[in-house]
Amino acid sequence: MSFSTAIRTSLDGPSTTFGFWLTLPSAAVAKTILHGASRSSAKFSWVLVDAEHGLISDHHYYELTNAVGSENASPIIRVPCAEEWMIKRALDAGAHGIMTPMCHSEVDAANIVKYTKYPPLGTRGYGPMFSPHAFPGVNPGPEYDEGVNSSATVAVQIESRSGVENAEKIAAVPGIDVLFIGPFDLAKQMGITRGGAEHESAIQRILAASHAAGKKAAIFCTDGNDARARAQQGFDMISVNTDVGVIRTGMLNELKTANGETGKEASRGGY
Secondary structure, eight states, X not given: OOOOOHHHHHHTSSSOEEXXXXXXXXXXXXXXXXXXXXXXXXXXXXXXXXXXXXSOOHHHHHHHHHHHHTTTXXXXXXXXXXXXXXXXXXXXXXXXXXXXXXXOSHHHHHHHHHHHSOTTTOOOXXXXXXXXXXXXXXXXXXXXXXXXXXXXXXEEXXXXXXXXXXXXXXXXXXXXXXXXXXHHHHHHHHTSOTTSHHHHHHHHHHHHHHHXXXXXXXXXXXXXXXXXXXXXHTOSEEEEEEHHHHXXXXXXXXXHHHTTOOSOOOOOTTO
């Protein structure tokens, strides 16, 4: 039995799929952003639940995945590290997919795929008592068990020099769906200037490697203008901002307006 998810359906479509970073452990924040009409022809099809750098732990996973899933979007959990038990905990709580930081090689990528899949495709331990709750319309038991191996989205972050050098090999690993660029760490790990020529060259190499292997290319952006530019370059999956980035920027701009000041505070995406 197969089923799809919001992120899978969106990635299979012709347009860029947009999402945002959730760093606060708040179902209310997620649902406030997702609920109701967006007044745009686009909508958020996924939310990155950030358990690496956000204030989120696996204690929050169940509530957050259910909140996002109930709004016809896909919760993607970024685990702190690409360890088997962390990936299992995220999936067992209802994640529609996982994202792992610091994928440096094809060996890393193959292990991540293995940890995400039930046997015989992988080694994920069995115990999905709560997983199906975040999948509207999906029944527990065989429907979830048989469908999740193909429906769970596997995204790996390329954010190191070795990751860039191995991008083609990583993209070729069966079961990897998305190569996701973390531009801040990529610059820091490579010892180069973010936004400089070498940084942009690395980004374009990952984009090309992903598409050459038939995989999706994704990137973290700091605001809508940044996201629009990356969409025009051909990125398939884009985070437009973070919850805290929008909250801070929006509130400071309202303060400036109230104080009679001109000029808008620029968003930094929360990073």
